[in-house]
Amino acid sequence: MPVEHLNDRILLKHPKGSSAEILLYGASVISWKSGSISNPAPQERLFVSGKSALDGSKAVRGGIPVVFPCFGAPSHPDHAKLSQHGFARSEKWNFGVVVMDNDAGVSVRLTLLPNEGIKEKFEQPFQLDYVVTLAEHQLSTDLHVKNTGLSTAGPINFQALFHNYILAPANEVLVTPLQGVSYHDKVAAADKVETRAAVDVRSFTDSVYENAPGKYQVTWPGGGVEVRTQHLKDVVVWNPQKEAGSKIGDMEEGGWEKYVCVEPGYVRGFVSLATGETWTGGQVITVTDGLTSKV
């Protein structure tokens, strides 16, 4: 069955063997099993910490958390009552519809509307529609943000990001192309320009790249994924290594050795969305396992 709706999650199964699992809590993709042209057998492509809560008690430590309406510590006056990375990853979303179900892919839409808890900390009117699409060797996520305010209301101001925990050997993975891109190094608390042809995360890395290329190769010996984005001008590269990872309560021992976060988003500055307007940010993650697309 291509789409199975269980009480707390949705299972997607592609006819050619790939699969994905989405928790309704946080609309967090917690598993994506896919093969590739060079390695057809489906294998897990996302990291989820063995100590992560999956019962809705806390945001998932891994998979693809949805970050909205703020990235990191809130900095906009409208976000003053929010916690780090906003509320989207910690709210129960509603399963809307199956958008597509054929040999090309299986796609579902989840929706989040302001509930009483959200309204107490975020007064702006919005509707979030999140579409997750599973293809043979790809996973796409598209976040649609609609300003549902009356015409007399003002714009909503937000940031958005897909916090991808890509399963990879952290001490061998490389992220390209970021050379020449300006970034804020949160570890050094300094603004820099990337000089490296390929970015590694062999040391504690927390870098927010601004106006980045929008298409990234994440590669390691024998493996890799490509991340292509729409309307997400920035990208974050994060790995805490033992230095910071060992202090994260829901990080399994040594978990920092098993992933790199490559997180496309709109996080430097804010989207300002007028009433009645909709903004969409999306990504397509393709398993390349080292073969890079020519397009």
Ligand code: TA6
């Ligand atoms: O995206 C990188 C980052 O902002 C890091 O600074 C680190 O805080 C990470 O997100 C995880 O944040 P979380 O709130 O999930 O512990």
